[in-house]
Amino acid sequence: GQNIDQPTEMTATEGAIVQINCTYQTSGFNGLFWYQQHAGEAPTFLSYNVLDGLEEKGRFSSFLSRSKGYSYLLLKELQMKDSASYLCAVLILTGGGNKLTFGTGTQLKVEL
């Protein structure tokens, strides 16, 4: 089966840097997505990693280590609007094609 773990909650200060970790145990790994979801709203795409290394996109960066089954999302210069849930989703190659499995999400609270 698949297992995706991420912390349930995190708190950080406005202007700071925060790292949200995601570990996974799965067979047929074929990539990892990060989504942001504000309360009561739809998830929105942040990043996709399939190769080891760091992908940077503005204030947000995502890192993947396939050998360690580990990813993190790095948020810099935190703003109050970054308070949201961050979902790690693992792409798994199955007989029927690619399947996306989500973690339970990390609720980030940004404080003054």
Place this chain on the structure above:
Amino acid sequence: EAQVTQNPRYLITVTGKKLTVTCSQNMNHEYMSWYRQDPGLGLRQIYYSMNVEVTDKGDVPEGYKVSRKEKRNFPLILESPSPNQTSLYFCASSTGPPGTRNTEAFFGQGTRLTVV
């Protein structure tokens, strides 16, 4: 504007009364899917569709049906809703199955369903 539209946004219904949640996308996407989101369980896939007339079960298909008669629409049907189907439902679409750099999923705004 590119978007995925779900209706209704909120619905309270009674056990056993058939209902349909509609999903429509205007991006000519081939791949569409339905998820439910429950506290502590994350997003779980119910059904997905690779293209018109091609659908398959996700992780939690029991109690649900879908159809894909045309590319833009992917309705979710609950033939006989039960209280354990009370949840927040999301429809999503992408250019293809998740797995390539340009196939990020676009989500609808969600449908909060309560079955009493």
